[in-house]
Amino acid sequence: MMHLSTPDIPITVTDLIRAGLLELGDGCQIHPSAVFLPVDMLGTIRPIVLGDRVAVGAFTVVHGGTSVGHDTHIGHRATVGEPEYGYAVRRVYQGTGAPTTIGSGVVLRAGATVYAGASVGDDTTVGHNTLLRTNVTVGTGSQLAANLTVERDCAVGDGVRCSPGSHLTADTVVADRAFIGAGVRTINDKELIWRDPDNEPPLLPPSFAYGCKIGSGAVILAGVNVGEHALVGAGSVVTKDVRARAIVYGVPATQRGEVTL
Template sequence: MFVPADMLGTLRHIVLGARVTVGAFAVIHGGARVSGDVKLGHRVIVGEPEYGYAMGQVYQGVGDTTTIGAGAVVRAGAALYADVQVGEDSTIGHNTLLRTNVVVGSGTQLAANLTVERGACIGDGVRCSPGSHLTADTIVADKVFLGAGVRTVNDKQLIWRDPDNEQPLDPPVFEYGCKVGSGAVLLAGIRIGTRALVGAGSVVTRDVAPDAIVYGVPARQHGQVTP
């Protein structure tokens, strides 16, 4: 199904490159720009306009440009909101959700059942295993590896719809080449240093230095990564 108009009635072009394949029951919204050799699986949604209350504001269903680079694969059931960018040769897994203004680099693999919130930026050559949650505005640098079921937090106070008391959100940062084991939890504002290793099941409450090996609840340093 092609839906060129957003919820305010604004029409946008839909552009499909050469040799694009589109599965059954896919929905492609106005503003979608799909490069050549892309494969869109069954029930994929591309360019969904943001609508309703979220992140301290009400969205009106305004569409935007959504781009998918050449050779990318978007597997069945994935949903890409408006203003998402997916780089060349990247893979978006089954039932994975990319919210508004998410950027995914080239050669990156996002596995099944991921939730990537608004404004998150994921670099090149990243691997995210199934079932993880990347909170809004999270930064994931190139070559990062995230295990399954990783959880991130960007709110230190857990305050919602209370403008007089809400604090600025503070998302985590994953620096180049770091690795985070399955089931790890990162609290707000945490920075995982370059090439650092976080053990499975850890709760990370403080920044992790480059090349450090940390694990535990709370996570503590137990060594250094060997080049």
């Protein structure tokens, strides 16, 4: 039975549709174990909308406020529209849901988690066990590989490629056509001090400009801007801005050449 779990009463998909809480397009394929939760932790109700020919895998959980475009595939054990709860990054979250948008032609692979308020553009793929936190935006035609962590309020552009196992710290901006290698680490705090949440200074995330390429295992420190079409070598530690088309590598990374287009 596909159902909404409540403390006392399992509600079937048919009940949700009749109540206007779930809208299914033509040709949807929903695994019987999928769960739809239109009510957040504060009791706010948000309908769920699935477009035509959406597939939802086994043991997937879809939360209220989620809207899914046509021809999208949501793999087994994925979670979509998860409300943020508990302390994180200077805030205490109360489990409030929010509109969560998954475009058309998207593939969310098995185990992917997309938090409430996130948006994934058309024809983008999100890999196995990849995590997109609250208010993350991902553009169209991007490929986010397995086991990525994309923290709150990151903005990932169109046609971006991210290899497995990388971490994008909160508020990081990745412009269109950028490439992030495997195991890349980003930092948004220069002092690394645990602070009173009410007195934390603003974070200083790095940013990645159009068409830049970051080699596997690179570490990009807080506040660093990597310019358009720049190339950062594998294993580098980048401590200062990288100008457009520069080739940098090493620990610390220094300019060793220039990209020719």
